[in-house]
Amino acid sequence: MGEKLRHAIVFGASGLIGWAVVDQLLRLYPEAGTFSKITAVTNRKVKISESHWLEPRTDRLSLQLISDIDLRRGDGATLAESLRRAVADIHTVTQVFYLAFTSVPDSVEEVATNRHMLQNVIDAHNLLSPNLQFVAFPGGTRGYGIYSLGGVFTPPLTEDMVNNLPPDYAETVAYPAYRELLKTASEGRKWTWCEVCPDAIIGFTPNGSQFSLALHWAQYLSLYAHNHGVRPSSQQAGKASIEVPFPGNVAGANSLFSPVSATKVARFMIYASLHPNECGDGQLFNIADHEMPCTYGDIWPRLANWFGLVGVGPPEDSQGQINSLKVGELPEGERHLTPGEYISKHRDIFTQRGREKAVNSGAAES
Ligand SMILES: NC(=O)c1ccc[n+]([C@@H]2O[C@H](COP(=O)([O-])OP(=O)(O)OC[C@H]3O[C@@H](n4cnc5c(N)ncnc54)[C@H](OP(=O)(O)O)[C@@H]3O)[C@@H](O)[C@H]2O)c1
Structure with a gap:
């Protein structure tokens, strides 16, 4: 990686993937000297002292x-002006990592809002960054139709399937846009994606985070x-005795399902951005921690033990049993509460115990 002076800009740097991209760049992935500047861009204010970055x-x-x-504000020229004022050496940006996403209740409106946000970023960098080489963004399995009851495709989900998404579903997902x-x-530019x-x-x-399963389960x-x-x-x-049913x-x-650590996603995005010939031209790459998927039945005991x-398994009024797990029972008063409802009911405890930062995980609302 001899070439110096790479400047990475990370939009959505406070999010699940964005935080990990900045973290990995600060840990000098893939090696010292690959990047010389990192610009982390956030919407809500984050203090560097509370960022937990190195x-x-x-x-x-x-x-x-x-x-x-x-x-969401203004257009590409407005954003370009804001970045020009705020970011030292904005003209040297070489890699854009786009990890911002905003949830909107209406899916079609959500696509329009998120498309507008990305358009602003791309228009701004086409104005500001003559040395731009690569833009990387995350899609998601929502782009394979998993929000449709019963799914659209038969797994395993392979990259070519996204081209066959039913049009009425595709217009509810940001990634095709x-x-x-x-x-x-x-087109006609020096950068690829x-x-x-x-x-x-x-x-x-x-x-x-709007979409953190780990935070949801932790809450x-x-x-x-x-x-x-x-x-x-x-x-x-070894000391646990209180049971929690799935x-x-x-x-x-x-x-x-196929969980993946944010670190692995971040590393792959950085790698891809450094290999435009192999990874560019609009290619899509599935990513997971393991080749084989897992189930919650498998990981529930370990998650609970943490x-x-x-x-233990679901309460007796559910049908069947998970693997060899004992059938669980919820105490009276806690039956019929989903984890999201349970968190809403008890979340004041976080504040009472000085943990006011145990905030929204998005998944908790569903
Ligand atoms: N989380 C998952 O399990 C998962 C799985 C598959 C795919 N994905 C996809 O990955 C992408 C990123 O998701 P994530 O999980 O990293 O989400 P996240 O943790 O909620 O992060 C989203 C980021 O976007 C920023 N953002 C939101 N609205 C913004 C706005 N108006 N202007 C500027 N920045 C804004 C947020 O900053 P503020 O909070 O400060 O607004 C945050 O930094 C999404 O496309 C998502 O669908 C996520």
């Missing part, structure tokens, strides 16, 4: 954190443990 390790790498950039936008915007497709992402954010299981008298000092492997039915527990609890 300090740049060498004086040949600098990090700028720019907050209060709402990508992103592809069309990037294909048009990159790719899409990376994760299923459920497991990672960290400094101030919550539910930590509140459940607290309410059943399990205290952090007793949250040690909060779903057997079909849910046996459904296959919080000092014993993970």
